Amino acid sequence: MLTDANNQKPTTASYRISNHNESTCLILTGDYTLVSLERQIHLLTTELVPYVKDSKINWDLTEVRHIDATGIVLLRKIWNGKRPEYLSLRPEQEKIFERLGKIPAPPTTAPRDHLWPIIAMGKPSLLLWQHLTGIVILIGQLFLDVIFLIKHPSHIPWREISANLYRTGAQALIITALVGFLIGIVLSYLSSEQLQMFGADIFIINILGISIIRELGPMLAAILVAGRSGSSMTAQLGVMRVTEELDALKVMGISHSQRLVLPKVIGLGIAMPLLVLWTSAIALIGGMLAAEIQLGLSYQYFLSALPDAVPIANLWLGLGKGVVSGMTIALIACHFGLRIKPNTESLGKGTTRSVVTAITVVIIIDAIFAIVFSDIGIM
């Protein structure tokens, strides 16, 4: 048993040569441990390697104070894997050498398949197919859940729906307002400069009204919510997978889709159109402010001319987009969240993919709306 504190300080590994009785002795001294070898490992290797050639030399390790796996690996490297002919060890060192004598070979990695280009291309397509079927299955499951809940109204998860409404709706008000307001100002400022050149100042109301209510409001809100709520939904479900909470719910017979997915889809389906309304309104206020400053258009005139410039169908279109994109974002977020495997890598990947997919799909939905309703709401 060790006793003294000074005895504990690591000493540097060293060696010396002694010649007596015609035989050469290479005496290693000090600590041959990782801590003491760390800095001089290369130096020591180059210095000791020449002695290996001399097979008569006696390697004396009895003066080595401590030796650990690093020391042994180092010596074996120096000796080229062979034990020297003359080697003096203390009994306990003998034991260590015996125990650490065989280094198992690391596993060989499987050679690359010749078909790798096909595999590399095929995998993403299969993955896309998996995602598509997964989402269809999830939608089907949600339909079944809705039918079940209509038959058993007492099972409707009101608390979860309300919590989601608060988290995705009420808590997103500030950020959507800020972004909407700034976009409104920028849009109004840039357009009014162009319009002034043609003396068509008055059309600023048409431009702002149509673009914000029909396009920008819904899109801004959807993209912000996809980044904000979509990521948090995916991460929440992912962490529940990591901590085995999802499994706990399953063994209690509580359906994931009914208690976790459905409330999110319904909650965002309700919150999203409201957010769209809110974002559009704030963006219009921003635009109105800029129009007053830039063109001297009075607020009263702006507000009274707006209903004539923008048919009401545009508002319904915007709200409709809100409902569809809100439900889609929640659905995609939950789909990716439930697919996360219990490790950190998968959690990060899943969250990124969820947000990217949600934003892409929201833009695709917007394009579909633009084509399908191309002759509605525009005079």
Next chain:
Amino acid sequence: MTYKDCIIEIKGLHTQFGDHIVHRDINLCVYYGEVLSLVGGSGSGKTTLLRQILGLEEPTLGTVKTFGCARNECNYEQSKSLRNRSGVLFQNGALFSALTVFDNIALPLRELHTLDESFIRDLVMLKLDMVAISAQHANKMPADLSGGMVKRVALARALALDPELLFLDEPTAGLDPHLSQSFVQLIKTLRTEMKLTIVMITHDLDILVALSDRIAVLAEEQVAAIGNLQEISNLHHPFIDSFFMGKKHDETIQ
């Protein structure tokens, strides 16, 4: 056995979370080369104390010195060497889930930036062999391992730098009796070969009896008793009685 110096020295340690007092004036010295076991009921602050020794939490009052230096007073070199000379086995392994088994163990070695890759490879394979994990598992991800294997890989990682000071938090929880027996054997072997000091939290009486030189009992916010197994089991304290009574029951069953 004679000891002179403390590898870990805890002086006047108080811990308080809000109104809840966890530790009240704890003084403890872990000697070089010993195995000290911390026992105590749930919520007695064993894990908190361990986290304070590791520098993961700051005590409300008092100092914790490791290798003669308090964590927040060490300079960069000292704290680096302190970390290289100690290894920790966390209760749930805490393996990096993004890295393979091999890379998990290689990570602390690579962080030294002095060893070359073939050297690291040999060392990692030695450590894996030491904890009886065969080479074929080296390329697996931690998520694909069983609980017992996670524990053993985590031990291999804790031992990667051949530390002088080893912290074990519930080392045998989740291991089957056979594996925990081989774990005890491994620690015993390591202790004969290396200068190893171990601080261990455990509820497992078998490993407590097999490995501990001294046992510190945490109860009622203080170190209620400290000493070797014989001394502790002769004391009369409600916690100690119930803790060791369980053992006696076991023996009567056998």
